[in-house]
Amino acid sequence: MKPELLAPAGDLQKLKVAVLYGADAVYLGGRHFSLRAGAGNFSEKELFEGVRYAHENGARVYVAVNIYARNEDLALLPDYLEMICAAGVDGIIVSDPGVVDLARRLYPGLPVHLSTQANTTNWATARFWEEQGVSRLILARELSLEEIKEIRKKVTAELEIFVHGAMCISYSGRCLLSNYLAGRDANRGDCAQSCRWRYALVEEKRPGEYLPIEEDSRGSYILGARDLCLVEHIPELVKAGINSLKIEGRMKSVNYVGGIVKVYRQALDAYIKEPENYHPDPAWLEEIGKVSHRRYTTGFLFGAPGVSGQHYEGEIYTSTHTFIGLVKGYDEKTGMALVEQRNYFAVGDEVEVLVPRGKNIKQKITALYDEEGNSIKAAPHPQQKVWTPFERPVSAYSILRKINQ
């Protein structure tokens, strides 16, 4: 069985990038009922367009309806579900048992996926949810491969796990840190990622003196989860019968979505094509290192992570490349691409271009023109649109990066 590759779609542009770079399905949030309130999220019009675009390109769309609802939220739910169904989505992601029940009663044909937020950590819970009509279980991130295999044997519902991205330091998202420190509720979609801030110790009589927190000579492990990366373990995941491999990151950039989706697509396809001769390609790990990330870990897959799952060395975030621009279009007559700036770049820069299919392109920026056709030396402004010559045609949503010095 070939598992689905499931990618985050924080907005319509990211949805298109995810689909073009090889996702079988995307998950997204509407303007209501979705965790990740700051991820851009989809208006009704965007949702309809997103579903149409995904379906035209053979991909499925799941909508997160995964807040822990209050009574007042429930009054709005039927209309919202009606709109989602009219858009033609392929499933909803729910964590609240009340919302599961209401969705099953109101729209029995709409597949319900149980969110990781519901913390399914054992086969009895999995079976319970299956009996409630849930068609897919997004398992808690804290499970090992052996635990997942045992659940697989005891339920027929689809199983989905996270394979890549940030880890919560709490139990699969159940956390009050953001509520306490930023007044933003993680369980209503508004996490400020407070667990990723830098912390120090202050003695009450010496305000302003920040003492580093150290647990051993290498630093502190508290609140320092590494990022998850299971690309080297595709065979184990496929053999375990997992139906969907999910990439975290509705808040992340198109550079992250494009790069990470492409790597997992390649890895999954390579394994399915020739399982006996499968070897992870070093280029995949290289590509994964090009987007901003913490050091990687395999999380809980092979047991509790301990020290190896914590980040305590050097810079917190790292990447070998900087995302500088997104291709918006290509003019065959002039051989130039229209690029939207994301970070400063200039004539003379060596760039690498990530393309949806095939090998990356390497070339130099030989000239730049503004939208009026005036020659310019650099693109200093965020979202600035510039034309630049390309040695060969390049498709929209290709991604330009510069190697970090």
Ligand code: SF4
């Ligand atoms: S603050 Fe961190 S641990 Fe808490 S919900 Fe947000 S990401 Fe998860």
